Amino acid sequence: MRFYWDGSLSPQASATVEEAIDLAEARSACTCEVCSAEGRLYGPRWLTTRCEAHAQGRSVEIKPGLDSARDAAGAGSGNDPRLDPAYRNDLTSLMSPSPDDGRGSLRPPDLWIYGHTHESFDAVIGATRAVSNAKGYEPWLPLQRAWDNPRFDPNFMIEI
Numbered sequence: 001m002r003f004y005w006d007g008s009l010s011p012q013a014s015a016t017v018e019e020a021i022d023l024a025e026a027r028s029a030c031t032c033e034v035c036s037a038e039g040r041l042y043g044p045r046w047l048t049t050r051c052e053a054h055a056q057g058r059s060v061e062i063k064p065g066l067d068s069a070r071d072a073a074g075a076g077s078g079n080d081p082r083l084d085p086a087y088r089n090d091l092t093s094l095m096s097p098s099p100d101d102g103r104g105s106l107r108p109p110d111l112w113i114y115g116h117t118h119e120s121f122d123a124v125i126g127a128t129r130a131v132s133n134a135k136g137y138e139p140w141l142p143l144q145r146a147w148d149n150p151r152f153d154p155n156f157m158i159e160i
Contacts, residue, residue, distance in 0.1 A: 005017065005021070028049060029041060029049055030049065031049060032049060032050050032051035032054055033048055033049050033050065033054075034050060034051070034054040035051060035053070035054065037051040037053075038051060039051040039054075040059055040109075041059065042055055042056055042057040042058065042059055043057045043058055043111070043160030057160070058110040058111065058160060059107070059109045059110055059111075092125055092126060094106070094108060094109075094128075095108050095109075095112065095125045095126035095127060095128035095130070096108055096126030096127055096128075097126075097127060108126060108127045108128045109128050110127075110128065110129065110160075111128065111129050111131065111158065111160065112125075112128050112129065112130045112131070113131050113132070113158075114130070114131075114132050115132055115134045117132060117134055118134050118135075118136030118137065118148040118149050119132060119134060119136075119149060119151075120132060120133055120134070120149060120151035120152060120153070131158060133152060133153055133156045134149055134152065135147055135148070135149060135152045135154075136148025136149040136152065
């Protein structure tokens with residue numbers, strides 16, 4: 001879900017509205033659109049959030065940062081490794097099926113979309129296709145003339 005608004009509010013009220021919108025957008029990715037139970041994103045074509053009972057299509061995971069440190073060659077916070085968890089975490093164990101441990105077996109997502117790294121990436125990790133097409137920061141003129149990620153493709157599409 002995306003929500004856009006425009007209005008004249010105090011800075012404090014504006015921050016409160018933005019926080020409420022962020023929370024609603026985040027919850028929309030994990031609440032079934034049919035019954036309001038816990039859900040996850042499914043495709044094809046339009047992404048929908050569904051519980052297991054109402055699931056249709058293939059599961060899709062969308063995250064803000066690169067979640068595979070092993071495949072993040074060079075991606076991260078730059079010179080301060082203490083900040084790396086804000087950019088990447090090794091969650092590759094979630095990208096492969098796991099046996100039933102008494103709580104049910106893990107079915108990995110078919111597609112994992114992420115950003116926040118300013119890098120392009122498209123590969124299969126375990127059973128999951130991991131994809132990023134982040135544009136990065138705009139040029140800081142006059143010193144820079146190009147966006148952070150020269151591999152960014154504005155026409156990139158994923159067929160689910």
